[in-house]
Amino acid sequence: MSEIKSFEPEFTENGTIIPKQKFCASCKKRMECDKLYEKLRENHTTNDYAEVVLAMYYTCDDIEPLYIEFPILVNGISSDLAYDRDNNEFRVGDWCIVSLNAEGFDEDFHIGLYLGMLPLSILSMYDKKTTKIINKFNPSPAMFVPKFNKIFYGMNMRWQFIESLEDMEGLFESEPQEYLEVVKNRFKNS
Numbered sequence: 001m002s003e004i005k006s007f008e009p010e011f012t013e014n015g016t017i018i019p020k021q022k023f024c025a026s027c028k029k030r031m032e033c034d035k036l037y038e039k040l041r042e043n044h045t046t047n048d049y050a051e052v053v054l055a056m057y058y059t060c061d062d063i064e065p066l067y068i069e070f071p072i073l074v075n076g077i078s079s080d081l082a083y084d085r086d087n088n089e090f091r092v093g094d095w096c097i098v099s100l101n102a103e104g105f106d107e108d109f110h111i112g113l114y115l116g117m118l119p120l121s122i123l124s125m126y127d128k129k130t131t132k133i134i135n136k137f138n139p140s141p142a143m144f145v146p147k148f149n150k151i152f153y154g155m156n157m158r159w160q161f162i163e164s165l166e167d168m169e170g171l172f173e174s175e176p177q178e179y180l181e182v183v184k185n186r187f188k189n190s
Helices: 034-042 048-055 177-188
Strands: 077-080 095-100 109-127 132-145 150-153 157-161
Touching: 034 048, 095 132, 109 150, 109 177, 132 157
Parallel strands: 077 132
Antiparallel strands: 095 109, 095 157, 109 132, 132 150
């Protein structure tokens, strides 16, 4: 393992950092690096921002960039796109109660339809040993909220599945009545 050494990052004339420089702050292993940890301890850093700034001034020969840098040799691309961390795949299509905390929407309770874990983005990772790129979902639970005719993701709401008619007591009369009737009928028959 190589020794950590001082490094002077290069900046543009307007003060932004020039990309693709190989220093500790741009290293994938930065969070687990014992050598960098010792430097941070020596400098008595007090917060994450100070640690990143300090990490801009050190580097070593074992750096692994955070992001894929081209050109690279690629011997395969695979996609691991099926992902349901909560194992709720069997509940797709179930009704739920949602309270939105998205900008421009109220935080009242609304009826929603669970659509499953849907992707917010796709993460691509490059494995240097196998020279393969692996694509993975960055998912979030998604709900269709009929009142707004819009899909919302888990990060914009609190939600729970409707398990009985009592769960619907917090719903307001302003909800689309045809949807409320469908849900009520489902639980009346069970």
